[in-house]
Amino acid sequence: MKIGVYPGSFDPITLGHLDIIIRASKLVDHLVIGVLTNISKKTIFTVEERVRFLNWVIKENNLESKVKVESFNGLLVDFAKAQNASFIVRGLRAVTDFDYELQLAQTNHKLVPEIDTIFFTTRLEYSYLSSSTVREIASFGGDIKQFVPECIVQSVYDKYKAIGSV
Ligand code: PNS
Numbered sequence: 099m100k101i102g103v104y105p106g107s108f109d110p111i112t113l114g115h116l117d118i119i120i121r122a123s124k125l126v127d128h129l130v131i132g133v134l135t136n137i138s139k140k141t142i143f144t145v146e147e148r149v150r151f152l153n154w155v156i157k158e159n160n161l162e163s164k165v166k167v168e169s170f171n172g173l174l175v176d177f178a179k180a181q182n183a184s185f186i187v188r189g190l191r192a193v194t195d196f197d198y199e200l201q202l203a204q205t206n207h208k209l210v211p212e213i214d215t216i217f218f219t220t221r222l223e224y225s226y227l228s229s230s231t232v233r234e235i236a237s238f239g240g241d242i243k244q245f246v247p248e249c250i251v252q253s254v255y256d257k258y259k260a261i262g263s264v
Pocket of ligand 1: 105106107108134172173174175202205206
């Protein structure tokens with residue numbers, strides 16, 4: 099059985115992430131989305147919120163039989179091993195992602211040679227898109243509907259209202 103792990107911060111999930119989830123889920127028998135909890139960079143959304151948003155999106159896209167969402171602490175390769183994964187999935191948007199992604203993939207391969215990283219090039223329509231762009235727009239009350247799955251839009255706005263930013 100081919101199991102892939104798609105790790106990230108997902109702060110919050112974007113349509114670019116969803117596109118990769120859909121495409122990667124066709125390549126493996128099971129895809130485990132790994133939501134990192136021990137992030138040195140501070141996230142706006144709690145790990146529970148990020149996992150909840152992903153679960154809503156998985157359900158809305160009828161991917162429940164193929165895709166599950168888990169949070170993880172520590173090293174990605176340890177999480178991938180614990181999930182019996184053969185692949186780590188990452189998205190590449192532009193050349194600016196390349197250095198970091200190459201370093202990550204090569205380091206992970208050095209740590210656990212049995213697990214390889216597969217890159218999906220982001221679809222052109224999402225190549226500009228990032229969670230940080232979404233956060234910035236939402237923090238000023240801008241329109242995020244074309245950037246994130248519809249089922250999370252209101253919750254993103256609610257978060258910014260709750261922290262007093264809009
Ligand atoms: O969505 P992101 O923030 O670009 O995802 C980064 C992520 C979660 C893939 C990366 O930070 C990660 O794997 N962190 C876990 C710690 C680890 O294993 N680091 C790689 C070896 S240095």
